[in-house]
Amino acid sequence: MKKGKELQGSLYVIFAAMLWGIIGIFTRHLTQYGIESIRDTFLRNFIAAAGMTILILLKDRSLFRIRPKDLWMFLGTGICSIVFFNICYFKAIELTTMSLAAVLLYTAPCFVMLLSAACFHEKITKVKLIALVLSFTGCILCCGLFGSKLRLPLQGLLLGIGAGLGYALYSIFGTFALKRYDTFTITFYTFLIAALSLLPSAGAGTFHALTSGGLPAWSWGLLFGIVSTLCPFILYTKGLQRLEAGKASILAFVEPLMATLCGFLVYHETLSLSSIIGILLIFGSVLLLNARKDKAARDAA
Numbered sequence: 001m002k003k004g005k006e007l008q009g010s011l012y013v014i015f016a017a018m019l020w021g022i023i024g025i026f027t028r029h030l031t032q033y034g035i036e037s038i039r040d041t042f043l044r045n046f047i048a049a050a051g052m053t054i055l056i057l058l059k060d061r062s063l064f065r066i067r068p069k070d071l072w073m074f075l076g077t078g079i080c081s082i083v084f085f086n087i088c089y090f091k092a093i094e095l096t097t098m099s100l101a102a103v104l105l106y107t108a109p110c111f112v113m114l115l116s117a118a119c120f121h122e123k124i125t126k127v128k129l130i131a132l133v134l135s136f137t138g139c140i141l142c143c144g145l146f147g148s149k150l151r152l153p154l155q156g157l158l159l160g161i162g163a164g165l166g167y168a169l170y171s172i173f174g175t176f177a178l179k180r181y182d183t184f185t186i187t188f189y190t191f192l193i194a195a196l197s198l199l200p201s202a203g204a205g206t207f208h209a210l211t212s213g214g215l216p217a218w219s220w221g222l223l224f225g226i227v228s229t230l231c232p233f234i235l236y237t238k239g240l241q242r243l244e245a246g247k248a249s250i251l252a253f254v255e256p257l258m259a260t261l262c263g264f265l266v267y268h269e270t271l272s273l274s275s276i277i278g279i280l281l282i283f284g285s286v287l288l289l290n291a292r293k294d295k296a297a298r299d300a301a
Contacts, residue, residue, distance in 0.1 A: 009242025010290050013251040016235035019228055021258025025266060026224035033213035035206060035221070041086040042195060042202035043210075047225020048233070049191035056184055063185045070180060076173030077186065078193030085166025088159045095156035102256055104160025106139045111168035112249035119172060122244045127288060134285040135253035141278030142260040171245040174237055183237045190233070247289055257282045 027040055035043060056063045066074070085105075092101040109132055116122040170190075177186045210217045239248050257279050263269035 005242045007290065009239045009248070010251055010286075012235045012239035013243065013248045014254050014286065016232035016239065017252045017254035018258045019232035019235070020252075021255045022262050023224075023228040024259060024262060026220055026228055029220045030217070030224060033217040033220075034209040035217075037090040038087070038198065038202045039206040039209065040224075041083065041090075042198040043206050043221055044225050044229040045082065045191045045195040045198065046203075046206075047222060048230040049188065049195050051226055051230045052184065052188035052191060056188060059184065063182055063188070066181065066185065066189065070177070073173050073177040073181075074186070074189035074193055077170055077177065077190040079197050081166050081168075081170040081173060082190060082194040083197055085163045085169075088163035088166055092156050092159040092163055095153055095159065100143070100156070101160050101163070102143050102259075103136075103140055104157070105163045105167055106136060106253060106256065107161055107164035108167040109135070109246070109249040109253070111165050112171045113246040115168065115172050116175075116245045120175060120245065122246050124246070128246055128250065131250050131285040131288045134281045134288070135250055138278040138281030138285065139253060139256045141274040141281065142256050143278075168249065170236075171240060171249050174240050175245050178237070178241055183234060183241065186237055187230070187233050191230075250289060251286060253282050253285065 027036070030036070030040065030043070089101060089105055092104060096104075113122075113124055113128060113132065117124050174186060210221055236248070236252070239251075243251075260271070260275050260279065264271040264275075
């Protein structure tokens with residue numbers, strides 16, 4: 001029974017990562033309408049918050065209720081995680097390259113593993129460590145950094161690692177919140193708080209750009225908020241109900257794998273030998289994490 005629950009959780013996280021992986025399709029179209037960086041972050045959270053409002057109104061209005069003393073959890077998922085990691089990530093891209101920023105973002109599982117051990121007493125097993133190394137190596141290969149001579153500015157390095165930390169914090173704060181609240185409640189307040197915090201700096205500019213772009217801009221904005229934000233966060237949060245945070249964060253390495261495949265299939269970008277090897281390494285780490293539980297126990301550190 002527990003094995004089936006863990007498998008279900010793994011599938012939730014993998015599907016979430018796949019939807020995150022196609023985010024480039026939406027951001028490329030939205031850039032044409034002057035929506036990028038901070039505006040992207042605001043838009044995806046605003047649309048997702050609106051979508052969650054409708055879903056909760058249809059499902060169960062009691063899901064809106066939270067205790068004031070628990071607000072810190074949603075400030076954690078909304079501001080400390082979503083807003084912080086997006087700002088760091090976009091700035092890292094500006095100072096370095098998209099590939100380098102993506103690799104630095106995926107230091108997140110390292111942070112999740114360490115923080116989960118401290119906060120939730122999750123064991124750091126040999127299986128997890130091997131899967132982490134395989135996934136991170138695969139990410140580097142997928143991003144085409146093998147043999148690269150690119151220089152990495154200190155500020156870009158710190159921002160990239162900051163993005164990884166912010167990304168990791170969703171798993172940590174989300175795990176705390178899941179002890180008391182439904183997946184829908186957590187997702188709603190995460191998006192609402194993130195959108196409200198960015199409203200003063202990005203709200204007016206985003207809505208003006210969407211209005212100027214007309215129906216096509218609004219259509220891409222809605223798809224961006226629903227397909228690559230709302231749906232994957234619901235799935236990932238559901239996955240956290242069934243998996244250890246450390247394991248979930250490693251499975252999320254499917255995201256850069258999907259992004260690489262998306263670039264190849266949709267935009268006809270070259271799929272190099274290193275990218276193919278990277279895809280196989282990430283896929284191998286997913287299989288390893290979903291191996292029989294008794295094997296993981298034998299390999300436990």
